[in-house]
Amino acid sequence: MEQKIIDLLKRSGLSITDSRKKILDSFFQKNSALAHADIEDYVGTDFDRVTIYRTLQTFVDKGIIHTIPTPDNAVVYALCKDSCSAGHHHDNHVHFICDNCNKTFCLEHIVVPAVKMPTGFNATQIDMVVSGVCNFCNNVS
Amino acid sequence: MEQKIIDLLKRSGLSITDSRKKILDSFFQKNSALAHADIEDYVGTDFDRVTIYRTLQTFVDKGIIHTIPTPDNAVVYALCKDSCSAGHHHDNHVHFICDNCNKTFCLEHIVVPAVKMPTGFNATQIDMVVSGVCNFCNNVS
DNA sequence: AACATTTTGCAACATAGTTGCAATAGTGTA
DNA sequence: TACACTATTGCAACTATGTTGCAAAATGTT
Numbered sequence: 570m571e572q573k574i575i576d577l578l579k580r581s582g583l584s585i586t587d588s589r590k591k592i593l594d595s596f597f598q599k600n601s602a603l604a605h606a607d608i609e610d611y612v613g614t615d616f617d618r619v620t621i622y623r624t625l626q627t628f629v630d631k632g633i634i635h636t637i638p639t640p641d642n643a644v645v646y647a648l649c650k651d652s653c654s655a656g657h658h659h660d661n662h663v664h665f666i667c668d669n670c671n672k673t674f675c676l677e678h679i680v681v682p683a684v685k686m687p688t689g690f691n692a693t694q695i696d697m698v699v700s701g702v703c704n705f706c707n708n709v710s
Numbered sequence: 711m712e713q714k715i716i717d718l719l720k721r722s723g724l725s726i727t728d729s730r731k732k733i734l735d736s737f738f739q740k741n742s743a744l745a746h747a748d749i750e751d752y753v754g755t756d757f758d759r760v761t762i763y764r765t766l767q768t769f770v771d772k773g774i775i776h777t778i779p780t781p782d783n784a785v786v787y788a789l790c791k792d793s794c795s796a797g798h799h800h801d802n803h804v805h806f807i808c809d810n811c812n813k814t815f816c817l818e819h820i821v822v823p824a825v826k827m828p829t830g831f832n833a834t835q836i837d838m839v840v841s842g843v844c845n846f847c848n849n850v851s
Numbered sequence: 852a853a854c855a856t857t858t859t860g861c862a863a864c865a866t867a868g869t870t871g872c873a874a875t876a877g878t879g880t881a
Numbered sequence: 882t883a884c885a886c887t888a889t890t891g892c893a894a895c896t897a898t899g900t901t902g903c904a905a906a907a908t909g910t911t
């Protein structure tokens with residue numbers, strides 16, 4: 570796991586630092602998307618708030634994580650699959666937010682369907698966010 | 711116009727106040743969605759920041775406006791069509807954000823397409839936000 | 852080990868949004 | 882129209898979120 574994280578950082582051309590390792594680790598530990606506050610909770614007081622902001626920004630720039638827009642306008646981050654590289658970002662899957670446990674999931678294999686735009690409108694990016702109850706919460710009940 | 715706004719407020723069971731009239735007016739004047747800051751600019755110093763927050767919240771509760779999630783996570787509001795009523799909200803159209811002029815539009819007649827959810831996931835709401843260049847910016851170039 | 856380059860932490864700041872409470876304005880009734 | 886009741890507003894203070902500059906510390910390279 571440790572090695573997997575170090576490899577990913579190296580592959581992205583980033584130097585190996587404690588905060589980057591720990592923050593990446595938090596994404597591998599949980600398998601849902603994380604808000605800034607979640608990460609702050611996870612790493613505790615080990616690192617400064619500012620460092621977390623900057624690290625997340627770096628990860629987004631390098632294509633390691635991507636942001637997910639949510640209806641309640643909280644910033645949420647999730648790991649990108651290997652096909653994502655710096656700048657060129659293949660994030661065309663549907664995202665799911667559970668109203669019950671409040672977690673955000675990437676539905677990796679559900680592709681955002683095409684929509685026909687009105688004349689004059691050119692689409693470059695499409696975000697689709699579905700809310701409801703996730704499989705974990707459904708199984709519990 | 712004045713009368714139209716007063717009728718809308720009455721129909722929603724709200725008392726007629728200067729701030730509500732002015733804020734509703736800003737939505738009728740511009741025909742794109744508005745961020746809190748846009749409204750603050752429009753109404754100037756006539757009303758307190760807090761009043762604008764509370765008024766927008768009231769309008770959302772009553773189904774007069776709806777919020778739109780944006781990829782850069784700014785809160786944006788737009789007028790609901792008449793079919794929207796308090797609590798019961800028919801907001802199943804696609805939203806469009808222009809990367810050039812930065813305005814947000816409701817594509818009222820473009821319905822969000824259906825997507826098949828993985829087993830265990832139940833969808834109650836689907837948001838679809840398209841980014842690109844709007845028809846106004848395309849015509850200009 | 853020594854150096855140049857990144858990264859981090861701190862402090863200070865900027866913006867966004869919330870809450871309690873007293874003052875004010877709107878509404879229905881006489 | 883005047884009154885009383887209720888709803889709304891403004892103020893102040895606060896919390897949360899995010900940003901910037903700069904010096905100190907850690908990283909990578911030789």
